Amino acid sequence: MKFSVLSTLFLATVATALPSSEVERSTSFNATVLACKALKLVYSTQVFFPGEANYTAENEHFWTPTDYLSPTCVFTPKCTTDVSSAILILTGLKATFAVRGGGHMPIPGYANTIGGVLIGLTDLNEIQLSSDNSYVSVGPGRRWEEVYAYLEPYGLVALGGRVGIVGVPGLLLGGGISFYSNQHGFASDNVVAYEVVLASGKIVTATSTQYSDLFWALKGGGNSFGIVTRFDLLTYTSPTVCAGITEIPSTEKDLFLSAVANFGQYGSADPKAAVIPSIFMLASLNITVYTSALFYDGTNCTQPALANVTAIPAIENTYGSTTLATYVEGTDALIADGTRQAFRVVSSLATAEALSIVHDTFVDMVTANIWDVAGLQASVAFQPVTKNFIQQGINKGGNPQGVDISKAPYFWMVENFSWTDPADDATIYAFAAQVTDIIEAKLSAAGQAAQYHYMNDAGLGQEIFQNYGAGNLAKLRSIRAKYDPLKVYTNLMPGGWKVDAA
Incomplete structure (x- = not known):
């Protein structure tokens, strides 16, 4: 362990520059104001306030405007010692704060703050x-x-x-x-x-x-x-890969679900293959289509592991030889920037029965309940998780997730809702929770539910650590306390x- 020299200088500067009476009164909102003043004393070019261009850029660095909030100030550290210094003053004053990396989590307040200090990691870009x-x-x-x-x-x-x-x-x-x-x-x-x-x-x-x-x-x-x-x-x-997206019409529902179920069950046969099959519903055009991101870690793009998907008649298919960098750059245009977003996670066994439950329940409920929401796009992505996926984590020393390998393979699914009007926020959040609860109840009744919830696809209020492997939550709490x-x-x-x- 090491202390930052700059942190020591920082605290000394704060102690002499801020009136002792202000520090003594540092509670709640006042604590944040004092923290912003203190940061500004030492990092004059790295602290920004409402109305300044850099404040706006950092506050709106997020993928979705559901995350645009109102921090009292924004601090952009340029090195690790800057972060250390900031934590010392924030803890000393008991000021609230948030930390933002790439800004892709759509839950309001999970990487931003109302009234606290936003630490934007933009410049920690090694x-x-x-x-x-x-x-x-x-x-x-x-x-x-x-x-x-x-x-x-x-x-x-x-x-x-x-x-x-x-x-x-x-x-x-x-x-x-x-x-x-x-x-x-x-x-x-x-x-x-x-x-x-x-x-x-x-x-x-x-x-x-x-x-x-x-x-x-x-x-x-x-x-x-x-x-x-x-x-x-x-x-x-992995210099060259095979990757792309296929778009399949709704008329091919049975072939699509059959192919997804097949990959879910037998995906471990070729660990170099991966798919992200999705139901995609676009209300403004009154359509439902099926899409699948296809991936193979190799140069030969004709692979038996993906044949069931590539054989389905497609509206469009971009799958072919490329690089990972080129493929992911192309995904940016497919994911609308600036629309309101919400996620919800569901887990099941990787079976045709589970797929059918999720597909039918989601499609029917979206159509019946929120089809008139302005700019609505609703989707479910099915992420097949193989035994080998889980075994690799075990081989590398284990992880907090502690996913039960004995019941694998799984589908870890993410429901994604996108819309345009803030007035519809409450409607979408309530519906997302409702449809997820109903899907999970049906999966459980059919013996198809799985325990683990993937944090990065979860929505507000969903349980995460409670579904980690036996004893792991207690272990995490002990490490946190240490x-x-x-x-x-x-x-x-x-x-x-x-x-x-x-």
């Missing part, structure tokens, strides 16, 4: 390949399309998001599903080191051999433990899923 090319160091201000573009000239990839605009830190701290997960497990199973700012302001590097309990907790335990300022990620050789005994990252930084709140 990308550096190790001397032996075995790992790449990545700052939390990066998005996955940037990581893949950096690695492409070396013929390398790291495990990360399947959509380019997704941020690095959120995906990894929630576990992270990758196109390569059937080969190598969660993206977080492939982190070899985390640089972390603890609640004390100390900076540590957590690996499998030092701070190993913290290292384990960060592989899916969320943001209750510290602020990660660098991720060291294993690299893999590294953050005063609950700084639980109470002063309330956004996100907290192990102590589970």
Whole structure:
């Protein structure tokens, strides 16, 4: 562990510059005002207030306007010691704050704040390949399309998001599903080191051999433990892949669901193959279509593992030889920026019966209840999770998720709702919760429900850590208590899923 010299100077500056009477009165909103003043004293060019262009850019850095809130000020650290200094003053004044990486989580307040300090990690944007090319160091201000573009000239990839605009830190701290997960497990199973700012302001590097309990907790335990300022990620050789998206008409429903069920059951037969099949409903055109992202880690794009999907008559099919960087760059245009968004997660066994329950319930309820919502797009993506996916995490030291391999394979599904009018927020949130509850009840009654809920696809109020492997929630709470005994990252930084709140 080490203390930041700058942190010590920072506290000394604050102590002499702020009137003692103000510090003594530092409670609630006043604490945040004082924290912003203190940060401004030391980092005059890195603290922004409402009305300033940089404030607006950082507050609206998010994928969706559901996350545009009203922080009292925004602080943009340029190095890890800046983060350490900020945490010392925030904890000293008991000021609330939020931390934002790529800004892709659509739950309001999970990476932003009303009245607190927003720490925007935009400038912590390191990308550096190790001397032996075995790992790449990545700052939390990066998005996955940037990581893949950096690695492409070396013929390398790291495990990360399947959509380019997704941020690095959120995906990894929630576990992270990758196109390569059937080969190598969660993206977080492939982190070899985390640089972390603890609640004390100390900076540590957590690996499998030092701070190993913290290292384990960060592989899916969320943001209750510290602020990660660098991720060291294993690299893999994958210079050329096969990837693309096929769009299938609703008339091919039976073939589509059959192909998805087949891949769910037998996807482990070729771990280099991956699919993300989806139901996609567009209210303005009164249509439902089926889409599937197709992926193969290799140069031969004609693969038996994907044949059941590629054989279905398609409206359009872009699947072919490419690179991971090129493919994910193209996904940005497919995901509307600036629309209101909500997620909800559902898990089931990977069976045709489960698919049928989810498909029919979702389509019928969306059509009957929210089809008239302005700009509505509603979808369910089915993510097949194989035994090999889970086994890879076990092989690499385990992770907090502790997914039950004996019941695999699974479908981890994400419901996604997109709309345009803030007046419809309450309607969509209520419906999303309702349709999910009904689907889960039907799955449970049919013996098709699964326990684990993937954090990165979950919605507000859904249980996450309660569904981790036996004993893992208690272990996470113990690790949190060890590294953050005063609950700084639980109470002063309330956004996100907290192990102590589970």
